[in-house]
Amino acid sequence: MDFFRKTGRMALGSRLRNLTEKVTADAAAIYDLYEVELRPKWFPVFFALSQASALRRSGASAAAGGETGKTVTAIAREIGHSHPSVSCILKEMKAAGLVRFRQGRTDARQTVASLTPKGRSMTHAINLQYEDVARAIEDLGRESEHDLWAAIEDWERLLEARSLLQRVAELKEKREATEVEIVPFDDGQHHEAFRRLNEEWIRQLFGVVEEADYYEFDHPVENIIQKGGCIFVALLRGEPVGTFAMMRCKNPAYDYELVKFAVSPRAQGHGIGRRLIEACLAHARRTGGYRLFLESNHKCAAAVHLYEKYGFRHLAVGHSEYARCDVQMELVLQ
Amino acid sequence: MDFFRKTGRMALGSRLRNLTEKVTADAAAIYDLYEVELRPKWFPVFFALSQASALRRSGASAAAGGETGKTVTAIAREIGHSHPSVSCILKEMKAAGLVRFRQGRTDARQTVASLTPKGRSMTHAINLQYEDVARAIEDLGRESEHDLWAAIEDWERLLEARSLLQRVAELKEKREATEVEIVPFDDGQHHEAFRRLNEEWIRQLFGVVEEADYYEFDHPVENIIQKGGCIFVALLRGEPVGTFAMMRCKNPAYDYELVKFAVSPRAQGHGIGRRLIEACLAHARRTGGYRLFLESNHKCAAAVHLYEKYGFRHLAVGHSEYARCDVQMELVLQ
DNA sequence: ATTAAATACGTAATTGATTACGCAAAATTA
DNA sequence: TAATTTTGCGTAATCAATTACGTATTTAAT
Numbered sequence: 098m099d100f101f102r103k104t105g106r107m108a109l110g111s112r113l114r115n116l117t118e119k120v121t122a123d124a125a126a127i128y129d130l131y132e133v134e135l136r137p138k139w140f141p142v143f144f145a146l147s148q149a150s151a152l153r154r155s156g157a158s159a160a161a162g163g164e165t166g167k168t169v170t171a172i173a174r175e176i177g178h179s180h181p182s183v184s185c186i187l188k189e190m191k192a193a194g195l196v197r198f199r200q201g202r203t204d205a206r207q208t209v210a211s212l213t214p215k216g217r218s219m220t221h222a223i224n225l226q227y228e229d230v231a232r233a234i235e236d237l238g239r240e241s242e243h244d245l246w247a248a249i250e251d252w253e254r255l256l257e258a259r260s261l262l263q264r265v266a267e268l269k270e271k272r273e274a275t276e277v278e279i280v281p282f283d284d285g286q287h288h289e290a291f292r293r294l295n296e297e298w299i300r301q302l303f304g305v306v307e308e309a310d311y312y313e314f315d316h317p318v319e320n321i322i323q324k325g326g327c328i329f330v331a332l333l334r335g336e337p338v339g340t341f342a343m344m345r346c347k348n349p350a351y352d353y354e355l356v357k358f359a360v361s362p363r364a365q366g367h368g369i370g371r372r373l374i375e376a377c378l379a380h381a382r383r384t385g386g387y388r389l390f391l392e393s394n395h396k397c398a399a400a401v402h403l404y405e406k407y408g409f410r411h412l413a414v415g416h417s418e419y420a421r422c423d424v425q426m427e428l429v430l431q
Numbered sequence: 432m433d434f435f436r437k438t439g440r441m442a443l444g445s446r447l448r449n450l451t452e453k454v455t456a457d458a459a460a461i462y463d464l465y466e467v468e469l470r471p472k473w474f475p476v477f478f479a480l481s482q483a484s485a486l487r488r489s490g491a492s493a494a495a496g497g498e499t500g501k502t503v504t505a506i507a508r509e510i511g512h513s514h515p516s517v518s519c520i521l522k523e524m525k526a527a528g529l530v531r532f533r534q535g536r537t538d539a540r541q542t543v544a545s546l547t548p549k550g551r552s553m554t555h556a557i558n559l560q561y562e563d564v565a566r567a568i569e570d571l572g573r574e575s576e577h578d579l580w581a582a583i584e585d586w587e588r589l590l591e592a593r594s595l596l597q598r599v600a601e602l603k604e605k606r607e608a609t610e611v612e613i614v615p616f617d618d619g620q621h622h623e624a625f626r627r628l629n630e631e632w633i634r635q636l637f638g639v640v641e642e643a644d645y646y647e648f649d650h651p652v653e654n655i656i657q658k659g660g661c662i663f664v665a666l667l668r669g670e671p672v673g674t675f676a677m678m679r680c681k682n683p684a685y686d687y688e689l690v691k692f693a694v695s696p697r698a699q700g701h702g703i704g705r706r707l708i709e710a711c712l713a714h715a716r717r718t719g720g721y722r723l724f725l726e727s728n729h730k731c732a733a734a735v736h737l738y739e740k741y742g743f744r745h746l747a748v749g750h751s752e753y754a755r756c757d758v759q760m761e762l763v764l765q
Numbered sequence: 766a767t768t769a770a771a772t773a774c775g776t777a778a779t780t781g782a783t784t785a786c787g788c789a790a791a792a793t794t795a
Numbered sequence: 796t797a798a799t800t801t802t803g804c805g806t807a808a809t810c811a812a813t814t815a816c817g818t819a820t821t822t823a824a825t
Binding site for chain 2: 127131221
Binding site for chain 2: 779780781782783784789791
């Protein structure tokens with residue numbers, strides 16, 4: 098059952114990597130063929146430098162007093178590597194006697210690298226090698242029925258327009274629009290689910306349900322809603338599968354405290370946590386309660402991660418009604 | 432002048448890497464979207480394990496006593512990674528509480544990994560994610576004009592049949608067949624070139640030409656050929672650009688000593704060294720001289736590398752006629 | 766002219782994979 | 796049955812690239 102290697106991103110990723118591998122694999126052996134003492138990974142840098150010295154010899158910048166070589170960042174930009182990578186490769190090539198450095202004349206920060214005579218003496222052989230390889234690749238393109246280059250270009254263009262992330266997010270959004278709904282708590286319909294969903298994860302992670310939990314479980318309307326709070330319930334195809342509540346806060350520094358965040362494990366992946374927290378933030382904004390507080394536990398990694406994503410900041414942990422609390426966070430909206 | 436990024440292996444390599452990058456880039460962000468606490472690189476291993484537990488639940492091996500999980504190497508084979516990679520990923524997933532290990536029942540060397548309940552509770556979300564991504568990729572395939580999958584398949588098949596190395600080697604061979612020729616030494620035509628080509632690199636690398644060199648430079652026919660040796664000259668488009676000579680040996684342990692290996696720097700990359708050494712080995716075989724000896728210097732890295740490639744073995748360095756000698760090698764043919 | 770921001774670049778740490786190596790268990794051979 | 800080879804797998808080293816970060820220098824802003 099290796100279905101997952103036959104479709105999807107995994108498949109594409111590994112096929113691409115595979116082909117890259119095959120194209121890149123015998124690079125070292127190819128250099129050997131030409132009796133060139135050049136490590137494959139030096140090639141782009143070498144090529145960039147050889148262009149520079151070719152330019153100079155053809156007289157382009159001879160008027161500028163024989164300026165030759167290229168700076169580290171210029172090479173990096175040209176070949177599409179990071180500058181530390183180039184810096185490192187140049188160091189290796191210097192050790193092999195192929196390049197030398199000098200300081201930039203107009204800018205003392207710059208390191209200008211250029212080929213030594215030994216390095217320059219290799220350009221001929223490397224050009225030969227390069228041309229043969231280019232021809233081999235072109236032949237391959239002609240032999241193959243489907244145009245790889247054009248296909249790559251297509252995909253690059255399409256992904257440029259809308260990244261994979263965007264595309265996936267849109268598909269997900271569309272799928273969920275019909276499946277997931279966030280509704281205000283209705284004691285008649287949701288009382289039991291509110292209790293069950295929360296009790297489930299609390300028991301699973303911590304074993305014991307605490308006093309403060311029962312306070313909210315038993316009389317949610319009286320103890321949460323009638324005191325100015327609010328409870329949201331997430332429905333997946335009509336079934337309640339998640340809850341999140343906002344309580345008015347004793348601590349005058351905050352407007353609301355978020356409590357009873359629960360998503361059924363069977364319903365994960367539908368963005369229910371995200372939708373619930375967004376409902377809460379929207380409600381907070383609507384009612385002018387900008388200063389939010391919440392408590393959690395480091396074991397609820399997914400939840401804490403979500404809070405962080407929505408901008409909640411960690412506080413030094415102070416007193417709490419809950420024994421299981423070891424994380425406190427706040428968010429000031431706007 | 433970024434010609435080199437527009438054609439050839441470099442171009443293909445970097446375009447492929449680029450596309451892979453784009454497809455792989457926001458993997459972490461996509462997991463986030465599904466509120467899944469899974470690192471992208473865990474995915475293949477996770478998927479393999481989820482298949483195992485799905486299999487078990489569907490009853491396939493329930494008869495076998497609830498055997499579940501997969502061994503490290505089985506996973507590695509399945510997902511195409513090396514086994515240490517899998518071992519490492521499993522260790523990380525164990526730390527995250529997603530997998531557990533047990534020893535193989537029939538084979539005590541095996542480590543059998545399986546998902547914990549926590550791990551299993553994530554499969555639903557991950558499957559959702561996986562299906563959305565697969566759909567997005569399929570949509571991309573439909574949107575693009577050229578068929579990337581088919582093109583990749585073409586190239587894989589073509590490279591399977593003949594690797595890039597083979598293709599390049601053949602092109603090179605063909606090109607050189609008309610350009611390069613190895614001929615026996617002719618004192619009238621080659622005397623001056625024999626001296627010049629060798630003097631050139633000796634002076635460049637070591638400054639001084641030695642007594643033993645002049646012995647061979649000045650009377651090559653008398654001192655090499657008439658004593659039972661042989662000199663080969665490489666011609667590039669008719670021009671002498673390389674030499675290699677075989678002398679009868681004083682040391683009775685060897686049949687020939689190879690000397691005066693020179694290739695003009697301007698002619699490197701045409702496989703001249705290779706052709707010269709092959710000519711020598713063929714001559715040795717033809718004349719029944721199987722035991723070969725040569726001296727060199729570590730500075731001649733390309734030459735020593737070539738000798739090694741043709742099977743020469745390094746000796747502890749003993750006495751030599753040449754002051755510059757710090758490498759001695761031998762090869763016994765057949 | 767002074768201060769702040771941006772830039773060039775080197776070093777160090779990290780990442781995600783690999784190969785090298787060694788130990789213990791199993792399988793094979795003598 | 797003993798000895799040898801093969802296999803499973805963990806640890807360590809390596810590799811090729813990256814990001815993070817610090818320092819020196821230049822440019823821009825006040």
